[in-house]
Each structure stands twice: as C-alpha cells, then as structure tokens.
Amino acid sequence: MSELPEGIEEFLAQAGWGDAEIHPIPGDASFRRYFRLRRSDREGPGRGMLMYAPPPHEDPEPFLNVAKWLSDNAMRAPEIYAEDARRGWVLLEDFGDDRMRDWLDDNPDRETAAYEGAIDALVDLHRRDPGPFAPYDMPTYQREAALLTEWYCPAQGLNADAAGYVAAWEETLAPMLERQRPGVTVLRDYHAENIMLLGDPAARAPQGLIDFQDALVGHPAYDLVSLLQDARRDVSEELEAQMLARYQERADADEHFAADYARLGAQRNAKIVGIFTRLYKRDGKPRYPTLIPRVWKAMERDLAHPALAPVADWFDANIPQHLRDALGGEVK
DSSP, rough: OOTTOOOOOHHHHHHHOTEEEEEEEEESSSSSSEEEEEEESSSSEEEEEEEETTTTTTTTTHHHHHHHHHHTTTTTOOOOOEEEETEEEEEEEEEOOOOOOHHHHHHHHGGGHHHHHHHHHHHHTTTTTTSOOOOHHHHHHHHTTHHHHIIIHHHOOOOOOOOHHHHHHHHHHHHHHHGGGGGGEOOOOOOOGGGEEOGGGGGGGOOEEEEOOOOOEEOOOHHHHHHTTSSOOOHHHHHHOOOOHHHHHTTTTOHHHHHHHHHHHHHHHHHHHHHHHHHTTTTTTTTTGGGHHHEEEEEHHHHSSSGHHHHHHHHHSSOOOHHHHHHTOOOO
C-alpha cells in the first residue's frame, strides 16, 4: 500500500468501500491517478473506478459538473458513487475494459460500426441545448494554437513570427465564430481512447464517455475533428470522409461545415503538436514526439483547405520545408 496516495483508505471507508481491492492503473499525461476497485459480498456495484485529482494541480469539480449535466441529458457518463472534491477524490462507475481504441485493435473488422456509433452519439449530444459551460471563444482558440509557437518552434530552434501567427489565426477563425452560436457542448477530447464500448457497436449499444472535464460551448465540428483526426490512432482518410459525411447528413450541417471542420482541425492539431512537445521537453515523457508525425500529417491536409490560407501562408514562411516533409521532424 506504500505507493497509494495518502487518505485513500479513509475516503474509501467513508464511501463504504473500505474492504475493496485496489488496483492502480498506469497514468501518463496529467496529475490525475486512477485505481480500479473490486469488492464482493455486498449490495450494490462490485466494481468501481477511483479517480484521484489532487489539488492544487487538479480540481475534480469540473468533471463532476459535466458528468451530472451529461447524465441529466441522457448521455452515458459514469455514475458517481461518492466524492470529496476538496481532497480530490471521486469514486465512479467502472465502464469495464472495452476502450474503443483497444477493442478495435482486437476487432479491426468492426471499425466502421464503432465509429458510426461514436458519430451518432455526437449527433445526439448536439441536438441538446448546450450545457452551462464557458464559451470556446477566440482568446481560448488563440491560447491553444499558441502552444505551437511557444513549445514546438523553440524546440526546433525556429525564430517564428509569433505576432503574424496570431493575426493569421484571427483572420481564419473569425468567420466561424458567428456560426458556433448558440453552440453545442464540446467535450474537447472525444476520441477512441476516451470512448468506452458498453456492448456490441453493431447492435448500437451505448458508448460511455470519460475525460470530459474541460467541456466548453463551441462549434459542433470540434469533437468531430478530435474523433476523426485522432492523435493516438490511425484513422484512414476514407473512414474520415465517410464519417464526416454521416455527421453532416444526420446533423443537417450547413454549407460552411467542411471549411469549419478544416479550421478546427488545423487549430486542434497545432495545439496538440505544442502539447506533445511540452510533455517531452518539460515533463520528460519521450513517447509524445513519436506521435507528432500523425498529427502533422492531418494538419497538412487541413492547411490545404482554402479557408486556411492565412495560416497556411504563415506555415510556409516559418516552418522549413524539410521539417514539414518529415511530418514535424524530430523534436530535439
């Protein structure tokens, strides 16, 4: 028990899970830690997931707020069994082992059905009024996109035009902002690692949602980009096009949707390149630079859309061709 956080036994005892077996789950990109719990000979659930989001680095209140809103709106968030947000503890429903990404590794022939279910869940979410969350506004988009010039460019020894970068994004994103009002709930990390399959996708079983604590109100294309331009899993261009068309048809998307999808694809992918570089340079996590080529490849496709012309021109002027040809190059 020496590797377990201080206070875990007290919290579990108060929650009625004091006799549960505790199995730590390896973490990576945040200060949050997760533990799988098993108990027997009790009424109620025999398994649970314990999240430890310790202050001051983490705050579980946003997770709890979004989980409640999703559940109240018939979306499949985990049930909360007990919580002590002030100390960072949340005991919640265990969705099991069938994370979409891992399940597809074992069932590649079911890929289309799984992604159709994920698309349909987004359509369902977007039919609801947006939640009581902060807006995905221009300062937020700019702050995220700036992670590329703050982390990736210095790591590559590039003296990039940061002011020109901000201006290019302002020009590119401004036409989109009016179209994201009143907006939809944007989960922000909606991809195959954060979707739990709760049954056979072909039978349209519900899909469980996790890692949604950063939800905002914004454009419906954002979570679609997160799903179909996945930073951690290869999604073929053919499947991306097929699922994008499925969403557009079922959500009755307007004529600007494809352009806005490219805008948000480029913005999100630029952010992720910066985040992955930061995780390597600041936090010493060597896995993340190996993921950058996949992200960069998707970003190049987004930059080819005419709506991205100002940002594409900035990339042409500031990121040397040999780095782009190497899909982001090796982060030093």
